[in-house]
Amino acid sequence: VCALINDERQTHKLSKSNAKKLGLSHEELKELVLQKHPVIGKALGSDIGVYLQYLDSEIAVRVLVQLTEQGITALPIHDSFCVQEEFVPELVAAMQCALAW
Numbered sequence: 001v002c003a004l005i006n007d008e009r010q011t012h013k014l015s016k017s018n019a020k021k022l023g024l025s026h027e028e029l030k031e032l033v034l035q036k037h038p039v040i041g042k043a044l045g046s047d048i049g050v051y052l053q054y055l056d057s058e059i060a061v062r063v064l065v066q067l068t069e070q071g072i073t074a075l076p077i078h079d080s081f082c083v084q085e086e087f088v089p090e091l092v093a094a095m096q097c098a099l100a101w
Contacts, residue, residue: 005040005049062098067091 014026022029034041043049060076067074067083072090075082083091 005043005046010045059095059098059101062101063091063094066094066097 014022014024014029019025019029024032056079060079060081063081064074064076067081067087067090070090072083072087074087074091081091081095
């Protein structure tokens with residue numbers, strides 16, 4: 001779905017081998033996704049996914065900065081963070097603060 005959202009030129013297609021495994025064409029799979037999640041239809045080909053990835057990175061940076069200022073080491077892993085168990089409340093607070101930004 002992410003590829004379809006960011007696919008302004010509509011070049012991403014379900015491969016023939018994956019279509020065969022699923023028993024669906026690219027268009028059939030796309031239609032099923034849109035039936036289940038109709039709001040996504042407005043975003044297809046819009047490139048909004050790139051903007052959302054940027055926002056996600058900004059939130060992550062804010063979390064890391066806030067924790068670093070408290071002397072807490074955090075390991076970012078994709079869209080999550082690892083901290084020592086004793087600092088979980090501070091992590092949750094930093095994430096809530098960053099999200100409210």
